[in-house]
Each structure stands twice: as C-alpha cells, then as structure tokens.
Amino acid sequence: MNVGDGASLEQRGRAAHAIGDYDTAAGSYEEAYVAYRRAGDVLAAARAARTVGWFRGWVFGDWAVHRGWVARARRLLESAEGEQCRGWVVLDDALTGSELTAQRELYFDAIGVARRTRDHDLECDATASLGMMLVYSGDVDEGMAHLDEALAAICGDLVDELPVIEGCLCGLLNACERTNNIRRADEWLRAARRTMQRRNLTTVAGYCRAHYAGILIAAGRWHDAEDELTTALDLLPVGVAPWATAVCRLAELRLRQGRIEEAARLLEQIPDHPDAVPPLARLHLLRSQPERAVELLDRALNAGLEDHVAAPLLALLVDAYLAVGDVEPAGYAAETLSAVARKQTSASLRALAAVATARWCVATESGDPRSSWHEAVSCFLSAEMVVDAAIARVELAKLIMSDRPDAAIAELEAAHRVLESAGAQRQTDEAAALLRSLGAPARTGPKRGTTLTRREDEVVQLLALGLTNAEIGQRLFISPKTVEHHVGRILSKLGLRNRAEAAAYATRQAARCGA
Numbered sequence: 001m002n003v004g005d006g007a008s009l010e011q012r013g014r015a016a017h018a019i020g021d022y023d024t025a026a027g028s029y030e031e032a033y034v035a036y037r038r039a040g041d042v043l044a045a046a047r048a049a050r051t052v053g054w055f056r057g058w059v060f061g062d063w064a065v066h067r068g069w070v071a072r073a074r075r076l077l078e079s080a081e082g083e084q085c086r087g088w089v090v091l092d093d094a095l096t097g098s099e100l101t102a103q104r105e106l107y108f109d110a111i112g113v114a115r116r117t118r119d120h121d122l123e124c125d126a127t128a129s130l131g132m133m134l135v136y137s138g139d140v141d142e143g144m145a146h147l148d149e150a151l152a153a154i155c156g157d158l159v160d161e162l163p164v165i166e167g168c169l170c171g172l173l174n175a176c177e178r179t180n181n182i183r184r185a186d187e188w189l190r191a192a193r194r195t196m197q198r199r200n201l202t203t204v205a206g207y208c209r210a211h212y213a214g215i216l217i218a219a220g221r222w223h224d225a226e227d228e229l230t231t232a233l234d235l236l237p238v239g240v241a242p243w244a245t246a247v248c249r250l251a252e253l254r255l256r257q258g259r260i261e262e263a264a265r266l267l268e269q270i271p272d273h274p275d276a277v278p279p280l281a282r283l284h285l286l287r288s289q290p291e292r293a294v295e296l297l298d299r300a301l302n303a304g305l306e307d308h309v310a311a312p313l314l315a316l317l318v319d320a321y322l323a324v325g326d327v328e329p330a331g332y333a334a335e336t337l338s339a340v341a342r343k344q345t346s347a348s349l350r351a352l353a354a355v356a357t358a359r360w361c362v363a364t365e366s367g368d369p370r371s372s373w374h375e376a377v378s379c380f381l382s383a384e385m386v387v388d389a390a391i392a393r394v395e396l397a398k399l400i401m402s403d404r405p406d407a408a409i410a411e412l413e414a415a416h417r418v419l420e421s422a423g424a425q426r427q428t429d430e431a432a433a434l435l436r437s438l439g440a441p442a443r444t445g446p447k448r449g450t451t452l453t454r455r456e457d458e459v460v461q462l463l464a465l466g467l468t469n470a471e472i473g474q475r476l477f478i479s480p481k482t483v484e485h486h487v488g489r490i491l492s493k494l495g496l497r498n499r500a501e502a503a504a505y506a507t508r509q510a511a512r513c514g515a
Contacts, residue, residue: 006032016028026052029048030052032044033048043080051161051162059241083113087119093106104133107127108130111123114126120158124168125167127150128150131150132147138345143175169188173185173208178308180219182219183384209231209232213225213250218383222387229246229249234482244273244276247267248273255283277300281293293317294320301314311340314336338356348383351376351382351392354373355376373392376392387424390414412434412435452493456486459476462476469484469487470483
C-alpha cells in the first residue's frame with residue numbers, strides 16, 4: 001500500500017456507504033486507517049478509526065468491536081499535538097460522561113475548539129449530541145435549538161463526514177419521534193432530503209425514514225408512514241440495525257391497524273431488538289396474554305432506561321397489570337409514569353400518564369377518571385397525536401354516555417371521523433357501535449384508502465410526464481422497486497388498468513386544479 005492511498009480508500013468507503021454497501025464501506029475505512037497510520041496522518045487515521053467504530057456499532061450491532069475502534073481513535077488523538085485533536089477527545093469525554101452539568105460543559109468546550117479550528121464536522125457532531133442529551137433529559141426547547149443549528153450546517157454543505165451527517169439527521173428525527181414534534185420533522189426532512197439527493201446518500205435516507213415513520217404513526221398519518229417504511233425496507237440491507245428499526249416501526253403500525261398476524265410475523269424476525277419491546281408487549285395484550293406482557297416489560301424496565309424510553313413501557317405495563325387483575329402494581333406503575341411526566345415538558349408524556357391514571361381509576365372505581373380522560377384528550381391533541389386523542393374520546397364517551405348522551409355522541413362522532421380516516425378499523429367499529437347504541441348512526445365519509453397518499457400523488461404526477469420507474473425513482477430518491485409498488489397501489493385505488501390511464505387521470509386532475 002503506497003503513502004497517500006488513505007484518501008482514495010476513504011473515498012471508496014464513502015461511495016459504498018452512500019449506496020448501502022456497509023461491508024465494503026467498513027472494510028475500506030479499515031484499510032484507510034492503516035494507510036493513514038503509515039503516512040503519519042494521525043487526525044485522518046483517527047477519523048477512519050472512528051468511522052469504522054460507527055459502522056461496527058450502529059450498523060452491525062457489534063458493540064465490543066465498536067468500543068475497540070473508538071478507543072483506538074482516542075489513543076491516536078491523545079498522542080497527537082494540536083487543539084483540533086484535543087477537541088475530538090473532549091467530545092468523546094462528553095459522549096461517555098454520566099453527569100449532565102459536566103457533559104454540558106464538555107460539549108461547549110468541544111464546540112469552542114471546533115469553531116476556533118474551523119472543524120465543521122466536530123462542531124456539528126458536538127452541537128447535535130448536546131441537543132440530543134438536553135432533549136432526552138427533559139430540556140426539549142434548548143435541545144431542539146441545538147439540533148436545528150446542527151441540521152442547518154448539514155443542509156449548508158458544511159459537514160463532510162457521512163456518519164456525522166447520518167447520526168445528526170437521525171438524531172433529530174429520533175428526538176422528534178420521542179417528543180412527537182411532527183412539524184419540525186417535516187420541515188427538516190424536506191430540507192435535508194435535498195442534501196441527501198445532491199450527495200446520493202440513499203441508505204442515509206432509508207435509516208431516517210424509519211424514525212420519520214414513527215412520527216407519522218403517532219400523528220395518525222398511517223398511510224404516509226407505510227409509504228416511508230416500504231421505501232426504507234427496500235433501501236436497507238436485511239439484518240443491519242437500521243433495517244431492524246424499520247421492521248419494529250412497521251410492526252407497530254400493523255398492530256395499530258389491527259393486522260395482528262402480520263405484526264407477529266414481522267416481530268419474529270427481530271425478537272431481541274430493544275425497539276421490539278413495545279410492539280411485542282402490545283401483541284401479547286391483543287392476544288390476551290397479559291402475563292407475558294408483564295414479564296417482558298418488567299425485564300426491560302429493570303435495565304434502567306432513560307425516562308423518554310421508559311414512559312411508553314410504563315403505560316403498557318399499567319394495561320398489562322390491569323389485564324392480569326393486579327391493581328396494586330398497576331397503580332404503582334401509573335404513579336411512576338406520572339412522576340416521569342411531571343419532570344418533562346412533553347405533552348405526549350402527560351397524555352400517557354393521564355391515560356394510565358384514568359384506566360386505574362376505572363378499574364378500582366376510585367378517583368376521577370373523567371377528568372383524566374379529558375386531560376388525555378387535551379394533551380394528545382397538543383402533541384398532534386390525533387388517533388390517540390380519538391381513542392381517549394371513545395373511552396371518555398363510555399363514562400358519560402349514561403348521564404350525558406349528547407356530549408358522548410359529540411365525542412364519538414369526532415373520534416369516529418379520525419379513526420376511520422387513519423384506518424384504525426377495530427377502534428372505528430367500536431365507536432360506530434357506541435354511536436348506534438345511542439341512536440346516532442355513524443356517518444361514514446369517503447374511505448381514506450381510496451385517496452392517494454402524498455407519495456402516490458407525486459408518483460402519478462411523474463407518470464403523467466411519461467417517466468419510467470427508474471426515472472421516477474431518481475426524481476423522488478426511491479428505488480424502481482418502490483415505484484412499482486406505488487404504481488400498483490395507485491392503479492388499485494383508482495380502479496385503473498395501466499400506467500396510461502393513471503397518466504390521463506393525473507392530467508385531468510391538473511386541468512381541474514388550473515381551471
């Protein structure tokens with residue numbers, strides 16, 4: 001290997017990473033590390049080692065190997081002179097710290113070094129990591145502000161390292177998913193998608209789509225979520241960590257849609273994945289296996305999870321204990337969840353706590369479940385979780401239908417519209433049955449399934465231009481296989497026979513809009 005080969009090997013790794021060939025990418029960066037060491041370029045060698053560690057941990061799940069490479073990068077930087085090398089060591093100290101105040105100071109120290117040395121990768125990485133730490137510790141507003149700043153640098157083409165780009169973008173979407181911040185996610189994904197298209201970062205888009213789909217599921221945009229997950233699973237190699245994340249989200253969606261057996265088959269592929277715990281617990285509850293749900297959730301919660309991860313598990317644990325008939329531990333779990341919610345500014349956590357309290361009050365015939373359901377509806381709506389708000393409205397209606405039937409009808413009608421639009425068939429049927437019992441038949445509007453999703457509408461517009469599947473995929477940054485999937489759904493929904501009829505349909509629609 002000749003001196004100077006490191007740069008070409010690193011470029012080969014970047015190209016492989018961009019198209020999802022993770023094995024080649026990781027191997028190329030390992031070779032680049034060796035070449036840079038032989039050339040005496042310590043900073044570049046440390047960068048390559050850090051990137052290899054990122055692949056081994058976040059992509060392949062080999063965390064012992066990850067730690068070895070990260071330690072190798074740190075030792076190189078510690079042995080070198082210069083403030084830029086010190087900045088990356090400080091960032092590593094911040095990432096591995098455990099005390100929030102000390103971590104915060106380290107992150108700001110790393111950011112200061114990055115700005116003085118004009119290391120945009122270091123600045124972006126430290127800024128985004130600081131933002132994620134703050135969001136997860138409950139300081140959502142300041143944390144999101146730092147994440148916004150990091151994403152602005154990425155969209156401005158100031159950041160070069162792909163793991164930094166991918167980590168920061170997916171970190172923002174993960175933070176938005178945890179806090180149900182659909183608007184921020186929509187805005188940044190539109191902005192970042194242009195950057196990913198310019199750099200041909202195919203699998204980066206696939207990884208981030210999984211987190212974005214989780215946000216769409218919570219927001220009740222289930223059809224759009226399915227589009228995102230279909231694309232993500234098409235883009236990502238089977239078995240890597242991002243693929244498993246997408247499978248977990250799709251299983252969650254299937255459970256919400258009432259497609260239980262499909263969800264079960266998906267979860268069989270990833271039984272030990274941490275993100276599989278909530279959908280697995282929900283699956284056990286839907287199959288009337290609450291004891292299994294209790295064991296699963298207790299084991300996960302005993303691992304000492306952060307509040308934002310533990311909260312949805314506590315909400316499920318309340319349901320599981322109540323299904324078993326153990327009201328005392330259910331009450332303890334509900335109170336623990338309420339304590340978590342009081343420490344946070346998240347409306348979604350307050351909603352989960354209100355639901356848990358309401359269910360416990362109903363089960364024990366104590367307290368004021370009506371007030372808790374009202375709080376749950378308000379908090380879910382504040383978090384833009386419209387389907388969960390609708391489900392809470394149905395539960396509220398059950399409590400008030402005997403003495404306030406008109407108010408119950410109003411709640412049920414509002415819930416029925418949302419549930420039917422989202423495709424929550426089981427809950428839609430329940431709301432309709434309750435309306436009929438009150439002498440107010442459910443008014444059914446056009447089925448959402450006959451309406452094109454945003455992505456399907458984009459595809460049909462490009463069909464009207466006569467583009468092939470490959471050309472459409474290039475325009476929309478998806479694969480031809482995914483385009484074919486969308487075309488089939490478009491034809492089925494619209495009752496059309498072929499692409500020509502779909503193109504004609506799009507032309508007619510455009511003419512009507514222009515009229």
